[in-house]
Amino acid sequence: MLPKDLIRRIRKLEIRTRKVVSDMLAGQIKVFTEERELTVMLLVDVSASNEFGSKDRTKAEVAAEVAAQIAFSAIANNDRVGLILFSDRVEKVVPPRKGRTHVLRLVSDILTFKPKGRGTDLAAGLTYLTQVAKRKAVTFLVSDFLATNYEKPLRLVGRKHDLVPVVIEDPLEQVFPRHGLVEMEDPETGERFVVDTSSPSVRGRFSRAMQAQRDERRKLFRKLELDHVELRAGDDHGKALAQFFRARARRMAS
Numbered sequence: 001m002l003p004k005d006l007i008r009r010i011r012k013l014e015i016r017t018r019k020v021v022s023d024m025l026a027g028q029i030k031v032f033t034e035e036r037e038l039t040v041m042l043l044v045d046v047s048a049s050n051e052f053g054s055k056d057r058t059k060a061e062v063a064a065e066v067a068a069q070i071a072f073s074a075i076a077n078n079d080r081v082g083l084i085l086f087s088d089r090v091e092k093v094v095p096p097r098k099g100r101t102h103v104l105r106l107v108s109d110i111l112t113f114k115p116k117g118r119g120t121d122l123a124a125g126l127t128y129l130t131q132v133a134k135r136k137a138v139t140f141l142v143s144d145f146l147a148t149n150y151e152k153p154l155r156l157v158g159r160k161h162d163l164v165p166v167v168i169e170d171p172l173e174q175v176f177p178r179h180g181l182v183e184m185e186d187p188e189t190g191e192r193f194v195v196d197t198s199s200p201s202v203r204g205r206f207s208r209a210m211q212a213q214r215d216e217r218r219k220l221f222r223k224l225e226l227d228h229v230e231l232r233a234g235d236d237h238g239k240a241l242a243q244f245f246r247a248r249a250r251r252m253a254s
Contacts, residue, residue, distance in 0.1 A: 047120040068103075
């Protein structure tokens with residue numbers, strides 16, 4: 001039996017996702033592809049960097065909600081949904097199945113799972129998918145993409161599957177607030193360091209580095225011809241996700 005507080009949390013999440021699911025399916029739009037009986041795979045990053053959040057929710061909570069919205073949309077289309085949780089290793093795998101009960105289990109797993117690894121290795125999750133998914137799947141890679149050396153597995157999965165990167169960001173990962181000297185800790189390595197957040201040079205270097213990383217990531221997605229969506233913690237990501245699927249459906253229908 002699930003704890004009552006978790007049941008309430010999942011139920012609240014299901015209610016909140018209904019409007020998004022309705023928007024995704026508005027006007028009988030086929031959200032994913034023209035094929036029916038699809039397999040939808042959720043690759044969700046559970047590394048330590050996703051526990052960061054400067055707003056009312058962490059990136060991990062946003063990722064869980066986004067994964068739930070996609071999963072509920074998939075079962076509304078009568079598709080099967082599977083789950084791969086990964087950090088610097090593959091942490092948990094749930095084979096694809098249909099039905100609301102199955103999706104509720106997936107959401108529970110995402111919300112409660114405690115990973116063994118702290119780092120991020122996108123290649124680990126992507127490579128595992130190529131090994132176990134023999135048939136084409138619509139694959140959503142939900143991560144903050146604070147990782148390196150993932151271009152090759154991203155390309156391989158993109159060739160075999162319909163791959164959609166879903167980037168979860170936090171506003172503080174773009175601009176430092178001015179709080180003077182601040183002790184920070186890298187959640188994935190545990191390294192601690194002091195940063196002068198009031199220094200224009202420090203703030204400038206940080207912003208340029210993060211923008212360069214964002215630009216490189218977008219360039220890679222364009223190069224591999226991958227539809228992607230960027231979501232910021234604290235924003236109405238449900239609306240942004242619905243808009244993305246509508247635009248994607250129009251492109252696929254044209």
